[in-house]
Amino acid sequence: KNLNGSSPVHPALAGKTPEEVVKKYLQKVKSPPEEDCTICMEPLGGPSGYKGPGVGPVSKAESVGRLTQCGHQYHFQCLVAMYNNGNKDGSLQCPTCKTIYGVKTGNQPAGKMEYHVIPHSLPGHPDCKSIRIIYNIPPGIQGPEHPNPGKPFTARGFPRHCYLPDSEKGRKVLRLLLVAWDRRLIFSVGTSSTTGESDTVIWNEVHHKTEFGSNLTGHGFPDPGHLDNVLEELRAQGITEEDALVEK
Ligand SMILES: [Zn+2]
């Protein structure tokens, strides 16, 4: 299993233009509603307000699309521009309701994720052992998917140790975290909310417990809702139990 977190582009994407990717998730809209597109804030009945590069002209019949699952409508060109601004990984996320189309990936730098069971219990989980996850990401140079391509980024506090109870639910969270790591969604490059340092490796939306025997930082145990919260955060990234089964 590839756990070095450096497999960005899915082979199925080879040769797919951004327009083709976006079109896959859209239904045609014959008469657009009298509403504004929430990406460009211009009426859906008129042209897209997007004025940047990389988006080709579009016929009137195709100027507005409805996302197939959630039903939200946007200018086609606005969705293409949004796609071009992201990872271009073949996935699209509705900016209104956050429904994910395709498989969302992130921009986590290359590194290593390891885990093992340790024979001690976490506070609040007296009946089981614990899982220790060790993340290691070295500093490096930002790629095109990062905020400042070509500039170095720092990586503070690695290896970072994180803990889960070795219970059924804890192991389920671990399986989904392994999927999140493969999809480069555990860390990102940006500005640290604790230190204010920019161009550094930061956590990305999925909370981890970094304290073992105590809870002095608020990132420890006991925390009865923690595993359910993490499952919810992973779901928001498009990762559910089915993903863990498929990727085995
Ligand atoms: Zn628009």
Ligand SMILES: [Zn+2]
């Ligand atoms: Zn939506």
